[in-house]
Amino acid sequence: MTFAPDYPEARVVASPNHGERLRPVSLLILHYTGMPTAESALALLCSAEAEVSAHYFVNEDGSVLQLVPEARRAWHAGKSFWAGETDVNSASIGIEIVHPGHADPRPYPEAQIAAVTALCRDVCARHAIRPERVLAHSDVAVSRKIDPGEFFPWGALAAAGVSLHVAPVPVWNDAGIGPGDAGPAVEALQRDLAAYGYGVPVGGVYDEATAQVVAAFQRHFRPGRVDGRADASTIATLEKLRVRRA
Numbered sequence: 491m492t493f494a495p496d497y498p499e500a501r502v503v504a505s506p507n508h509g510e511r512l513r514p515v516s517l518l519i520l521h522y523t524g525m526p527t528a529e530s531a532l533a534l535l536c537s538a539e540a541e542v543s544a545h546y547f548v549n550e551d552g553s554v555l556q557l558v559p560e561a562r563r564a565w566h567a568g569k570s571f572w573a574g575e576t577d578v579n580s581a582s583i584g585i586e587i588v589h590p591g592h593a594d595p596r597p598y599p600e601a602q603i604a605a606v607t608a609l610c611r612d613v614c615a616r617h618a619i620r621p622e623r624v625l626a627h628s629d630v631a632v633s634r635k636i637d638p639g640e641f642f643p644w645g646a647l648a649a650a651g652v653s654l655h656v657a658p659v660p661v662w663n664d665a666g667i668g669p670g671d672a673g674p675a676v677e678a679l680q681r682d683l684a685a686y687g688y689g690v691p692v693g694g695v696y697d698e699a700t701a702q703v704v705a706a707f708q709r710h711f712r713p714g715r716v717d718g719r720a721d722a723s724t725i726a727t728l729e730k731l732r733v734r735r736a
């Protein structure tokens with residue numbers, strides 16, 4: 491089965507893995523393929539047995555493939571959460587970016603990031619997706635996923651008006667709060683993360699789930715240190731981001 495591409499630059503390579511979309515599109519989720527070669531990743535995303543897919547696939551040279559029509563629900567996010575939404579696949583467009591993953595955390599090629607940026611601009615314009623709803627897989631599947639990685643250049647996308655980004659507040663050597671801590675400061679942090687959209691328990695106890703959400707936040711917004719501890723830099727960067735969004 492083939493179809494006309496929604497993005498004019500894309501070449502269609504149809505995947506059988508999709509279903510009925512149950513929500514309007516309001517999220518854009520970025521992934522890395524995390525496999526040694528583009529060919530192996532594309533084969534997986536088009537294999538009926540694998541039951542995974544994404545709408546778009548961006549090669550290292552910047553060429554773009556479309557695997558699933560945007561009107562259909564692709565299977566890229568898995569069990570996920572953002573700002574009350576638990577069916578992220580139904581509410582999103584998914585983009586797989588060819589990259590070997592954390593096994594080889596090399597920079598994404600410039601041509602590839604330029605292509606991702608142009609694709610994101612087009613998708614966001616057509617679906618009126620707000621910048622703060624262009625997210626990492628690691629933001630919406632906090633305990634399971636770490637892609638597209640702390641080495642993904644979110645600033646380049648933000649410079650083009652895609653995704654929300656602030657310069658991270660520099661890291662210094664305060665311990666901040668972390669696992670085992672409890673009290674009003676922990677609860678305030680949890681409330682701020684939940685208000686931004688993260689699926690975090692709000693109870694004033696810095697449990698493992700909270701540490702995982704803090705690490706996910708750092709991976710996207712304060713990549714200089716991804717340790718799950720809310721130091722002053724992490725808390726100040728979150729505050730800057732919340733002010734920027736408001």
Ligand SMILES: [Zn+2]
Binds near residue numbers: 521522637
């Ligand atoms: Zn992913």
